[in-house]
Amino acid sequence: MQIAVTPDPQRWVIIPPFPPPGWAREEARHRSAHLGVTGPQWRSELESLLNELQAMERQGRFARLMHIDDVAHPPFVVDLSLEIAKDDGSKEARRATQRHLVSALLPEAELVRLRPGPDMVGFSGLLRVQRPHPGLVVLRLAGL
Template identity: 50%
Template sequence: MQIAAYPPSERWLTIPEFPPPGWERERARRQSLRLGLHTPDRRAELERLLREVQRMDRPTALARMLYLGDDAQSLFAVDIGLVIAHDDGTKAARHWAQQQLLKGILGPVQPVRLRPSPDIAGFWGRADGEAVGTISHPGVVVVLRKAGLPTVAVDIVIKVWAARPAEVVPRIDEIASLARGVAPAGRAPASSHGFS
């Protein structure tokens, strides 16, 4: 399912599917200036991460963006996808399905309940292991369901790459806030009444 994502903050940089040559260098320069981060080290780190993230496999049915914090420890990449929900929509079935998605991506994990707004609910989990926090294995995954999406029921799956979980967890609310601006491609994000 194709996805449209509208990040809520100037801290999020959407990475195009097919960026032109030299895009990373120019984008790193402009973003660094805009955020007032003039150090060459910071710009080089941003440029390196933009290049690295573009080498990751990228299914066409996801949105990819970068979080631009104030220091090198708060740079990380995020992939957002939509997964069709095959549960019956009850609270217990929804919870079970979301936890299974988390376990399918991260392996054994302790799901943590997350409710960023009355109409969005789900879980997040953090991974353990050697490759965690690299571009080969996400360090944190968030699975949320948004009430009232104008199609079949879907879970929003947000995978966080290129940062250790300890660096990402303090920003879990900012990551979860991305769900507010997610919709199937061709449809604007919907608001709704909420979940029980």
Template identity: 55%
Template structure:
């Protein structure tokens, strides 16, 4: 299922799958001005990071973002995907499904914490017990949210944080959870007359 996300550009960079030529360099220049980090070394390192994230394989239909905290801190990648839920839609079924997703994606999690970031959104978040930077296969943290009223079938939004240690990701989990408010399946987006 395709996913669309429109995050706060002050904290997030959306990594396009097929960017125009020079995209990473231009994004790094813009971001360095926003963060008041105008050194050429930082800009070059940031452009290289954006290119690396773009080239890292995407296993399924997902959106990839880079979190950039204030002052260029809390930098980590997040992959977002929508997973059709195979449960009966009850609270117990949803919780079992979401806990199973976390267990599958995060081999050594701390105890998952329940989330209720909005009246029509519920789920769990968990951070890895590992101390090393996460990868796409072994993320640092996972957030799973069920959002009522998306498509007609129950769908969980799965967010995997990687490219930083669990400690760094844990300090910005609220920003990650907030992404649930700006995500929609592509099929659910309003159509314009041109499309």
């Protein structure tokens, strides 16, 4: 089975773990032009943010993405990972696996049951004691 994730390049910036020299500056210049921002301060702040995100330690095998499609709204960052479910596939085993992933990645998170589509279920977890609020979503397709 092949799984491909293709984020919309107009809205998502993929943060490479080992970018070439000058990557953040070029990406900030490109995003500024795309969003119609001509001021150097916004571009400089975006470049600084991209450098910080690239330098932040990744706690596992994650793809780091930043959503930015409008200068009026702050960008948000997502670490994305695919995990192999090692359970028997029963309803209770699937739920236990999902709960375990949430507690392993974000202990003390408030769990909320999700059903974003007819063939997908999972949990979201949000930790409200910090700002910004770290959160996560664990989803599983039906039959997997």
